[in-house]
Amino acid sequence: MRDDVIVLAHGGGGTLGRALLEEVILPELANxxxxxxxxxxxxxxxxxxxxxxxxxxxxxxxxFRGGDIGRLAVSGTVNDLAVTGARPMWLSLGLVIEEGxxxxxxxxxxxxxxxxxxESGVEVVCGDTKVVGRGEADxxxxxxxxxxxxxxxxxxxPSAARPGDAVIVSGGLGEHGIAVMxxxxxxxxxxxxxxxxxxxxxxxxAVLSTGADIHVMxxxxxxxxAASLNEIAGASGVTIALNEESxxxxxxxxxxxxxxxxxxxxxxxxGKVLVICPEAEADRVLSACRRHPLGDRACLIGSVGESRGVxxxxxxxFGGERVVEMPYGESLPRIC
Amino acid sequence: MRDDVIVLAHGGGGTLGRALLEEVILPELANxxxxxxxxxxxxxxxxxxxxxxxxxxxxxxxxFRGGDIGRLAVSGTVNDLAVTGARPMWLSLGLVIEEGxxxxxxxxxxxxxxxxxxESGVEVVCGDTKVVGRGEADxxxxxxxxxxxxxxxxxxxPSAARPGDAVIVSGGLGEHGIAVMxxxxxxxxxxxxxxxxxxxxxxxxAVLSTGADIHVMxxxxxxxxAASLNEIAGASGVTIALNEESxxxxxxxxxxxxxxxxxxxxxxxxGKVLVICPEAEADRVLSACRRHPLGDRACLIGSVGESRGVxxxxxxxFGGERVVEMPYGESLPRIC
Numbered sequence: 001m002r003d004d005v006i007v008l009a010h011g012g013g014g015t016l017g018r019a020l021l022e023e024v025i026l027p028e029l030a031n032x033x034x035x036x037x038x039x040x041x042x043x044x045x046x047x048x049x050x051x052x053x054x055x056x057x058x059x060x061x062x063x064f065r066g067g068d069i070g071r072l073a074v075s076g077t078v079n080d081l082a083v084t085g086a087r088p089m090w091l092s093l094g095l096v097i098e099e100g101x102x103x104x105x106x107x108x109x110x111x112x113x114x115x116x117x118x119e120s121g122v123e124v125v126c127g128d129t130k131v132v133g134r135g136e137a138d139x140x141x142x143x144x145x146x147x148x149x150x151x152x153x154x155x156x157x158p159s160a161a162r163p164g165d166a167v168i169v170s171g172g173l174g175e176h177g178i179a180v181m182x183x184x185x186x187x188x189x190x191x192x193x194x195x196x197x198x199x200x201x202x203x204x205x206a207v208l209s210t211g212a213d214i215h216v217m218x219x220x221x222x223x224x225x226a227a228s229l230n231e232i233a234g235a236s237g238v239t240i241a242l243n244e245e246s247x248x249x250x251x252x253x254x255x256x257x258x259x260x261x262x263x264x265x266x267x268x269x270x271g272k273v274l275v276i277c278p279e280a281e282a283d284r285v286l287s288a289c290r291r292h293p294l295g296d297r298a299c300l301i302g303s304v305g306e307s308r309g310v311x312x313x314x315x316x317x318f319g320g321e322r323v324v325e326m327p328y329g330e331s332l333p334r335i336c
Numbered sequence: 337m338r339d340d341v342i343v344l345a346h347g348g349g350g351t352l353g354r355a356l357l358e359e360v361i362l363p364e365l366a367n368x369x370x371x372x373x374x375x376x377x378x379x380x381x382x383x384x385x386x387x388x389x390x391x392x393x394x395x396x397x398x399x400f401r402g403g404d405i406g407r408l409a410v411s412g413t414v415n416d417l418a419v420t421g422a423r424p425m426w427l428s429l430g431l432v433i434e435e436g437x438x439x440x441x442x443x444x445x446x447x448x449x450x451x452x453x454x455e456s457g458v459e460v461v462c463g464d465t466k467v468v469g470r471g472e473a474d475x476x477x478x479x480x481x482x483x484x485x486x487x488x489x490x491x492x493x494p495s496a497a498r499p500g501d502a503v504i505v506s507g508g509l510g511e512h513g514i515a516v517m518x519x520x521x522x523x524x525x526x527x528x529x530x531x532x533x534x535x536x537x538x539x540x541x542a543v544l545s546t547g548a549d550i551h552v553m554x555x556x557x558x559x560x561x562a563a564s565l566n567e568i569a570g571a572s573g574v575t576i577a578l579n580e581e582s583x584x585x586x587x588x589x590x591x592x593x594x595x596x597x598x599x600x601x602x603x604x605x606x607g608k609v610l611v612i613c614p615e616a617e618a619d620r621v622l623s624a625c626r627r628h629p630l631g632d633r634a635c636l637i638g639s640v641g642e643s644r645g646v647x648x649x650x651x652x653x654f655g656g657e658r659v660v661e662m663p664y665g666e667s668l669p670r671i672c
Contacts (some may be wrong), residue, residue: 006437011467028450033461041461043426047383054428058466090379091388094479101342114364125377131347131392136474143430145481165454
């Protein structure tokens with residue numbers, strides 16, 4: 001490691017987090033399921049393929065337009081299972097709470113987690129609560145882990161993108177990150193940006209039910225679409241090209257990104273899915289998305305080509321190209 | 337809730353934590369698997385019974401005699417699966433790290449978690465790392481969740497203790513709690529107390545392999561044997577009587593408890609299992625324990641009787657009796 005202490009960027013879902021994982025964590029824990037680095041691990045159990053995933057949530061503020069840490073914690077884990085092709089079934093809920101935290105806020109957060117669980121058809125079957133002293137945590141941190149059953153016949157992998165594939169996103173980019181950042185920084189817009197945080201199994205199930213030959217799915221959370229697509233391209237040995245003009249970005253998100261100096265491609269989403277499939281299947285996938293309320297703004301945003309020595313390229317509105325780097329990780333701390 | 341803010345005792349594994357669970361968390365999340373409140377949830381999956389559990393670790397200090405937060409996090413989750421009668425298979429590792437944390441310490445902790453995983457025959461198949469700012473956490477918090485496969489024919493439940501059952505513990509009480517407290521408080525003894533933190537699947541498997549009709553197993557962590565046995569007695573509608581003279585407590589632990597004003601029965605263990613089985617099976621269970629290196633000090637410590645209107649009684653060395661209450665939860669913060 002370049003640094004001898006942990007910095008915020010180690011948690012930002014970008015280059016530095018990846019280095020931490022590869023240099024400190026993976027060497028100790030090496031095994032096939034972990035090495036895949038998917039959103040969830042797929043494990044062979046006596047009864048078939050299960051998906052297993054974990055996520056800790058440290059979002060600040062805890063309540064924001066469109067959701068709160070409870071809804072986020074359930075949606076995030078449901079979505080990691082979903083994009084592995086697994087029906088989310090069972091969730092755990094681990095709470096680390098700071099002494100002095102309001103019980104009323106805890107009730108609201110747990111209620112919101114429960115509502116998101118009902119929305120996704122999952123049950124929270126186990127949990128744990130720890131309390132630390134004042135100043136030893138910041139309000140509440142939540143870990144949710146989840147187990148799902150992988151749909152028969154479905155094999156998705158971040159390394160399965162192939163030249164000739166289409167890249168689809170289920171709706172507007174950057175809405176979660178901007179909603180949280182504007183709340184935190186006290187920035188207000190004429191039309192406020194609302195987080196897209198939502199459990200996506202219904203949408204993903206609809207896409208899988210088309211029978212289309214899906215290669216990769218991913219929910220572009222921390223590090224945004226830039227991190228997800230860089231990872232997929234790297235793992236698949238291809239170059240992904242996005243078309244700037246077709247990126248679905250609302251005027252409000254776009255204005256906020258300008259104001260905050262952010263590239264919308266690196267801003268977190270919590271209710272969107274990226275789908276990569278052969279171009280010939282794209283129309284089927286797009287129609288399935290658009291028939292679902294969480295996918296009605298789905299669109300084709302790019303394509304996969306042979307490797308050109310870089311992972312991700314943006315074809316700009318002016319006919320130019322720019323390389324979209326893996327975000328370093330420091331620009332949006334505590335976004336999820 | 338009596339209080340409108342969270343206090344340390346809400347996390348202490350005692351009465352107040354139970355109230356938080358029953359009044360704030362369970363009403364929102366009610367389902368059969370969760371309602372059982374076992375160490376792990378047993379879920380019916382397509383291929384058989386799985387156990388699923390989660391635990392967050394906030395122990396302070398992070399390194400203590402006999403272990404560290406990494407070994408603790410893996411052992412704790414392995415043990416929760418084991419006492420449900422499940423072979424631990426897959427673990428997740430969720431890290432919340434404070435900015436400025438030393439990478440060398442992180443390496444040591446992950447290495448220690450990996451060693452404990454190898455010792456237990458489990459794989460860490462998924463993980464997550466979040467970083468929060470300085471002063472927003474205390475070093476590192478770890479969540480481990482785990483999935484195991486329940487042994488065929490084994491049905492253990494905290495509500496299955498029956499009059500006529502024997503109560504066995506696999507070794508000396510209070511060693512983890514005292515090791516951590518003496519480290520934290522800077523108390524030194526002539527012979528230092530070493531935490532018993534260890535993964536117990538090997539020992540539990542040996543006990544189950546005797547074929548004895550085991551009713552309940554539990555690892556008495558937060559709140560110690562007092563909390564575990566109060567919960568079991570309450571859930572089973574029985575009274576459990578412990579014999580003070582037969583409790584395995586080392587001279588060092590006993591002296592430390594006196595000095596710190598603690599009842600050893602409420603001090604955390606991280607490498608011990610309580611086994612409740614018909615008295616006729618007790619010898620078989622004891623021999624199986626004693627043949628295992630982690631159970632060589634196993635002994636019979638009490639018996640289960642018809643309910644006498646209280647959950648847990650200690651028959652003292654002087655022929656008296658005292659009721660052992662459920663600990664309130666405040667005496668040993670951040671012990672695991």
